[in-house]
Amino acid sequence: MTSVDLGIPRIPRAPHRVPRPDDPALIDTYGRVATDLRVSLTDRCNLRCTYCMPAEGLEWTPGEQLLSDAELLRLLRVAVQRLGVTDIRLTGGEPLLRPGLERLVADVAALRPRPRLSMTTNGIGLAKRARALAGAGLDRINVSLDAVDEETFVRITRRERLDHVLAGLAAARAAGLDPVKVNAVLIRGLNEDQAVPLLRFCLEHGYHLRFIEQMPLDAQHGWNRAEMITAAEILELLGTEFTLTPSPAERGGAPAERWLVDGGPHEVGVIASVTRPFCAACERTRLTADGAVRSCLFSTDETDLRSLLRSGAEDEEIADAWRATMWAKLPGHEINEAGFAQPIRPMSAIGG
Secondary structure, three states: OOOOOOOOOOOOOOOOOOOOOOOOOEEOOOOOEEOEEEEEOOOOOOOOOOOOOOOOOOOOOOHHHOOOHHHHHHHHHHHHHHOOOOEEEEEOOOHHHOOOHHHHHHHHHOOOOOOEEEEEEOOOOHHHOHHHHHHHOOOEEEEEOOOOOHHHHHHHHOOOOHHHHHHHHHHHHHOOOOOEEEEEEOEOOOOHHHHHHHHHHHHHHOOEEEEEOOOOOOOOOOOOHHHEOOHHHHHHHHHOOOOEEEOOOOOOOOOOEEEEEOOOOOEEEEEOOOOOOOHHHOOEEEEOOOOEEEOOOOOOOOEEHHHHHHOOOOHHHHHHHHHHHHHOOOOOOOOOOOOOOOOOOOHHHHOO
């Protein structure tokens, strides 16, 4: 079951009176075109990060409600061949928990035209699978890591698995998954002292570090803006040890603002989703593990493609439903507006 029509709080939207043009791409009324698809493979996770879910975990989606490999591949084929998607990122929950992941990666990489294929993971179990994933066709990887200090890592994740994550990062680099990116979230009073050590670690090992402002996507709905370390504060923390200058590279639709470290060539990125949102350049569309399409990470509605699949819909009918969802996309997530409603689904269910 998806959260479609569950009566959750929502921000009133103006009706779209402009008819959609006859364009096969995932366009919206603000001139954006979605070519980057984020695909959640599961809502399950083997960590219990404090800013994501409670210590006891969540009630996971039953297996029969998840898309099968065949169903998922059909939707991805529609996305690539009919809707103009060029980049696919596999996410979760924790995507390494999806059975038969290597086979699925190979099938996605075999789509034509071939999409660029990446994955976001917590890195647990990656050390034993990085080479096989690269061989199956995975192009690059992002690993979530919020601390390089063991005690702080355990306090955040509630698991003693730092060594596994570090081993996974090293294995990914050895397997040629380039670039290896590290995603880090800083929480006030929890791990802001890790900003400099994280950057030193990534510079030493050749990883590309991206700090992400904490977003209101926790299962507990306990997000507190005062606990969020802002982009400006992140840069201030890093500035105590490093000289940062804006990168001359074109940003395009990338979420991260990039900064040269000590003159370059190494860079660090900051994704300021809350304080400096980049919605106007967004190129993303999202598919949950149970087959719902979302036009935005913070959408309070979504379109159930799983039911269309299982009721015998043709590919073009599915494509049209996807197009209609993106055509109705709002101009921004409105986190900073009065009346913002946090999605009922947490990040682990939506996919990062």
